[in-house]
Amino acid sequence: MASPRPDVADLLDVPIAPGGTVIAISDLHLPPERTTVSGRCAQMLSTRLTAQAEEGNLTVVLAGDIVEMLAYPGAAARDILDAHADLCQALAGVIERGGQVIYTVGNHDGDLAWDLKAATAVHDATGAQLCLAADLVFPTGDRVRVEHGHQIDPYNCFHDPRNPLDTPLGHHIVREVMPKIEWLGRDWLGGAHEMADPADFPSFLASRLVYRKLTQHLWWVVLLPIVLLVGLRLPFVADLRDRYPGGARWLHDAEILGYGAVVDLAIIAVIIAFVARRTWTSISALALAERGYGQNKAARERADELIAQGYAGYLSGHTHHPELRAHGRGFYANAGSCTSVVEAIDTARGMPPVYLRTQQISWLEIRSAGSALSTTLKSARIELPGATRIERFMAAARNPHSSAPCAVGSWPEGPGWPADRTHLRDRKRLHRHDRKRKPDEGLRQAA
Numbered sequence: 001m002a003s004p005r006p007d008v009a010d011l012l013d014v015p016i017a018p019g020g021t022v023i024a025i026s027d028l029h030l031p032p033e034r035t036t037v038s039g040r041c042a043q044m045l046s047t048r049l050t051a052q053a054e055e056g057n058l059t060v061v062l063a064g065d066i067v068e069m070l071a072y073p074g075a076a077a078r079d080i081l082d083a084h085a086d087l088c089q090a091l092a093g094v095i096e097r098g099g100q101v102i103y104t105v106g107n108h109d110g111d112l113a114w115d116l117k118a119a120t121a122v123h124d125a126t127g128a129q130l131c132l133a134a135d136l137v138f139p140t141g142d143r144v145r146v147e148h149g150h151q152i153d154p155y156n157c158f159h160d161p162r163n164p165l166d167t168p169l170g171h172h173i174v175r176e177v178m179p180k181i182e183w184l185g186r187d188w189l190g191g192a193h194e195m196a197d198p199a200d201f202p203s204f205l206a207s208r209l210v211y212r213k214l215t216q217h218l219w220w221v222v223l224l225p226i227v228l229l230v231g232l233r234l235p236f237v238a239d240l241r242d243r244y245p246g247g248a249r250w251l252h253d254a255e256i257l258g259y260g261a262v263v264d265l266a267i268i269a270v271i272i273a274f275v276a277r278r279t280w281t282s283i284s285a286l287a288l289a290e291r292g293y294g295q296n297k298a299a300r301e302r303a304d305e306l307i308a309q310g311y312a313g314y315l316s317g318h319t320h321h322p323e324l325r326a327h328g329r330g331f332y333a334n335a336g337s338c339t340s341v342v343e344a345i346d347t348a349r350g351m352p353p354v355y356l357r358t359q360q361i362s363w364l365e366i367r368s369a370g371s372a373l374s375t376t377l378k379s380a381r382i383e384l385p386g387a388t389r390i391e392r393f394m395a396a397a398r399n400p401h402s403s404a405p406c407a408v409g410s411w412p413e414g415p416g417w418p419a420d421r422t423h424l425r426d427r428k429r430l431h432r433h434d435r436k437r438k439p440d441e442g443l444r445q446a447a
Contacts, residue, residue, distance in 0.1 A: 007119055008112060012131035014102055017057040018139045022366040023049065026063035026148065026317025027337035029108060032075040034083040037359050040382070041338040044361060044405070046090035053090075058099035059136070060091060062128060063317045063335050064106025064148025069118070070174050071108070071193070077118040081125040088125045095127035103128035105161070106148035106318065107170065113161040132161060138368045142312035149318030149334075152298045156318075173198075188212035190386060191342040191357045196320045197295065200344065207344070207352045211391050293418060295319040296334055303332035312373060313411075315364065322362040324377040324409035325416040333375055333411075336362030340384060347394040354395040357384045361405050377409040377417050 016022060025045060030038050052058050067080045081088050091101050103122060105112045112119045112130060119130055133151075136144040150156040156170035178193040185192070188208050195204060296319055303314035307330035315333045322336030341360045344353040362379040381401035402408075409417025 007116070007123065007130060008105065009129075009131040010133070012102065012129060012134045014059065014061075014100065014129075014134050014136050016059055016136055016138045016368055018368065020057035020059060020138075020368055021052060021055070022059045022061060022136060022364075023052060024061040024063055024146070024315055024333075024335045024364040024366070025066075025338060026335040027065040027106070027108075027320055027339060028062075029065055029068040029071075029337070029339040030080050030084050030087075031068050032072050032079050032083060037340045037384070038084060040359065041361070042084045042087035045338065045363075046086045048363075049090040050093060053094045053097045053099055056098060058094050058097070060094050060099065060101045061134070061136070061146055061315070062101065062103040062126075063146055063315065064104050064150070065108040065317065065337075066103065066106075067109050067112075067122070069109050069111045070171060073175065076121070077109075077112070077115075078121040078125070081121065091126040091128065101126055101128040102134050102146070103130045104134055104146055104148055105130065105132055107150035107153075107156045107158070107168065108174075110158065110161060111164070113158075114164050136315075136366070138312075138373060140368065140371050140373065142373055143310070144313045144315055144366065144373075145306050145311055146315045147302075149299055149316035152302055153318065191340075191355070194340050194342045194357065195355075196341040196343045196360075203344065203353070204342070204355050207355050210352050211354065211394070212388060293321050293323060296321055296323050296332075299334065300325070300327065300332050303327045303330065306330075313375070320360060322360075322377055322379050322408075323417060324364070324375060324411055326411055326414070331375060331411040333364050333377065335364050336360055336377075336379060338362065345395040345398050345400075347398065351394065354387070354391045356391065356395055356399070357386045358382060358399075358401075359384055363405075372412075374413070375411040376407050378405045379408045379417070380405040 028038070028041055028045075030042075034042075049058070049060060067077050069075060069077065069080075094101055103112075103126070112122060113132065122128060123130065132147075134146040136146060138144070150170075151158075153170070155173075156168050158166045158168060160166050174193070182189055182192050185208075189205070192201070192204065195201065299314065299316045299319070302316075304327055306314045307328050311330060313327075313331040313333060315335065317335045317337065319334060320337040320339075320341050321334060323332065323334040325332050337360050339360065340357060342355050342357050345356050346353050358381040360379070360381055362377065365376045365378070367374050367376075379401065380403060381399060382403060383399070387395070409415060
């Protein structure tokens with residue numbers, strides 16, 4: 001097969017028109033057949049792109065993993081795009097209105113770097129220019145490097161992205177390991193392949209053991225002690241009945257029995273909670289790599305390196321963790337994703353976190369106004385079905401994300417996102433953190 005090297009550039013310079021806007025999106029993971037998640041993603045992004053394109057001077061950056069070819073090795077890029085024709089029409093509309101669409105290849109759509117037929121299908125459907133990396137060149141002379149980010153991930157980087165036989169370890173995990181894990185645990189490990197923190201799998205496993213296996217059989221754990229306790233108290237109740245045959249005494253006897261059962265159940269609940277907590281902490285300690293926003297560590301270091309070379313910023317995706325943060329005189333930005341993710345939500349009283357399945361919707365907007373750049377991160381989470389009742393109860397009102405896309409971070413004005421990576425999983429902790437910060441901010445402003 002002929003190499004598509006002329007069509008998929010190693011590094012593409014992308015001039016941005018004066019007063020232009022850049023919308024950067026990554027990790028849509030569009031499947032061959034349209035789903036509720038991918039359909040919502042296509043619809044929301046189509047609406048946003050069409051509205052912005054009407055203002056003119058729009059550049060859309062598709063920062064990798066747009067079409068999911070890794071998990072569906074037999075799927076054709078044309079079929080995936082046909083299933084999401086509304087998004088393709090919106091991208092083509094950007095071109096028609098004088099804008100441009102740039103597609104940087106990721107690891108889940110890495111076939112585009114060597115498969116001429118797939119690359120041509122993407123170009124024909126969207127009008128995109130394909131590349132492995134891009135430099136956004138603004139009228140001010142500022143440059144922003146765009147890469148998907150798998151290039152700095154040792155488990156997912158290619159030695160030679162042009163070689164179809166080059167398969168990183170992550171490819172084998174997606175195609176061979178995760179399907180078997182989900183098949184073996186099909187009643188309680190669903191969503192393992194959608195984890196935003198693959199390195200957090202031990203914690204995910206322990207959490208599901210507690211909430212979907214232990215609680216599933218919890219009625220046995222509770223029923224057996226109740227039967228034993230009732231059996232032990234029956235002689236005592238029968239003795240009271242012989243001494244006090246009046247009907248009023250029966251009510252009193254039942255009350256005594258009820259109080260005793262409540263105390264016993266409370267003790268059992270404490271024991272179960274302690275065992276569940278110990279089980280989770282023991283297994284979750286087996287972290288495989290950086291967790292949470294720690295996955296963006298290598299990208300932040302890459303941003304520091306590029307900013308030291310004179311770049312204004314570095315933009316990536318890959319980790320499904322949206323971020324926008326100042327780095328020296330520049331910034332690091334992660335576009336997050338627009339697909340389903342399974343993330344940990346902290347619970348109360350030290351119980352194991354709940355791993356909820358939500359659809360992440362996030363993107364970045366960079367505007368060139370005068371002599372300065374401004375960057376905004378928009379993000380949201382839409383809860384998806386699949387959680388058990390106990391999981392919904394434990395995570396009630398604790399999801400820290402908005403259900404509709406809204407601006408959560410900006411540069412250079414601030415604030416950055418996330419404001420507090422440690423407590424991001426818990427909305428209640430975030431609110432307490434905000435209340436603590438407000439008095440200090442007021443004192444600084446007064447000073």
